[in-house]
Amino acid sequence: MTTQHPDRLRLHALIIDEASRLRGFVDMLVHEEQLLIEGQADALMPLAEEKNQRYRQLQKINDDRTRLLARLGQQPSDAVIRALCQDAPAALAAWDKVLELAREARDRNQRNGVLIVERMQHNQAALTTLLAAANQPQLYGPDGQSRPAGGGRSLGSV
Numbered sequence: 001m002t003t004q005h006p007d008r009l010r011l012h013a014l015i016i017d018e019a020s021r022l023r024g025f026v027d028m029l030v031h032e033e034q035l036l037i038e039g040q041a042d043a044l045m046p047l048a049e050e051k052n053q054r055y056r057q058l059q060k061i062n063d064d065r066t067r068l069l070a071r072l073g074q075q076p077s078d079a080v081i082r083a084l085c086q087d088a089p090a091a092l093a094a095w096d097k098v099l100e101l102a103r104e105a106r107d108r109n110q111r112n113g114v115l116i117v118e119r120m121q122h123n124q125a126a127l128t129t130l131l132a133a134a135n136q137p138q139l140y141g142p143d144g145q146s147r148p149a150g151g152g153r154s155l156g157s158v
Helices: 006-038 041-071 078-084 089-134
Strands: none
Touching: 006 041, 006 078, 006 089, 041 078, 078 089
């Protein structure tokens, strides 16, 4: 076995960690989608906070990887990472997983965004209907009998 440069070993560890954390992030997006479909808005706020925290962790790993590659005199690219991981099958497999999970996370996040917009539009329509109904005169009296909507004084009467 050949001795590897410590920065390459660190890169391998970062990629393996990133794949694991991305899996958890995608799982969270799946859960978010379920909550959106079920209309469980109360459960979304704590999930949004955790989602932001996990995103920041993933961004830190990405930043660490970029800095490490710069220290190695490399630009962050798929080809460079594959070359640096060619002698580390676990890291190479994790990199493939990172790319796959990143695409899935992007797609799921876009779908969830669409669900959020749809839910907001539905809520806005319901609110508009309720507000319009609140501004309408009562059509039924206290006895439950219908009454004309134009009750009150006639035009020209005192």
